Amino acid sequence: MDAIPAYVTGLVAVLLLTSFLKIFTSLNILRYGLGLQAGGFGLVVAGLSLALTLVVMSPRLGPSGGLEILLGKPTEDAALQEKLKPFIEQHAHKDITARFERIAEKLSAPATVAASSSASMSALPAPLDATAKGHTASVRATSSPVVVASFVVSQLQEAFYVGLLLLVPFVVLDLVVANMLMALGITQMPQAVVALPLKLLVFFAVDGWQLVSEKLLNGYL
Numbered sequence: 001m002d003a004i005p006a007y008v009t010g011l012v013a014v015l016l017l018t019s020f021l022k023i024f025t026s027l028n029i030l031r032y033g034l035g036l037q038a039g040g041f042g043l044v045v046a047g048l049s050l051a052l053t054l055v056v057m058s059p060r061l062g063p064s065g066g067l068e069i070l071l072g073k074p075t076e077d078a079a080l081q082e083k084l085k086p087f088i089e090q091h092a093h094k095d096i097t098a099r100f101e102r103i104a105e106k107l108s109a110p111a112t113v114a115a116s117s118s119a120s121m122s123a124l125p126a127p128l129d130a131t132a133k134g135h136t137a138s139v140r141a142t143s144s145p146v147v148v149a150s151f152v153v154s155q156l157q158e159a160f161y162v163g164l165l166l167l168v169p170f171v172v173l174d175l176v177v178a179n180m181l182m183a184l185g186i187t188q189m190p191q192a193v194v195a196l197p198l199k200l201l202v203f204f205a206v207d208g209w210q211l212v213s214e215k216l217l218n219g220y221l
Helices: 006-016 020-034 041-061 077-091 094-122 128-141 144-184 191-205 208-218
Strands: none
Touching (some): 006 020, 006 144, 020 144, 041 208, 144 208
């Protein structure tokens, strides 16, 4: 089987092991709140998300700001893991990690029983309690997939919280515009035609891009 291309592993690292997931999800929710679903604005959101991700990750990924990972340049997996491990553990919620650890222990319990059964046919059987304790310690010592899963879920949870805060004002503005059009008896004009300029005006008046960017970056301090 051919080795996985470097750019694929770099893309996976950017998506799962950095702040890109939270930032991109939050900005996409903001995009839908503004009503900019159509067109190529998604590329703009992806570009801004990547730029903010490089700001967050550059102190941890080296002087190039982590671009060597994105471009698929050769990097040592062990060194990369050591750089990202503190960041992932810091931003993975402890309660979510504990839940995933319990699930991982239950999922790996049948494999442990099968392994101990096959070992008992060729060697002296080990005590069940000692085997269970050794397995528990092994799961906790090698819990990288658990921590990564916990990190991804934690980032999505925080992204939806930030997105909700960004979405509520635009929903209120949509309701106000809908009620105004209904009161004026204007039924043939689409609501988005009136709501979009008002949303952009409000967003521009409060310097929305600066506030949103600062909010997302401050979440990693």
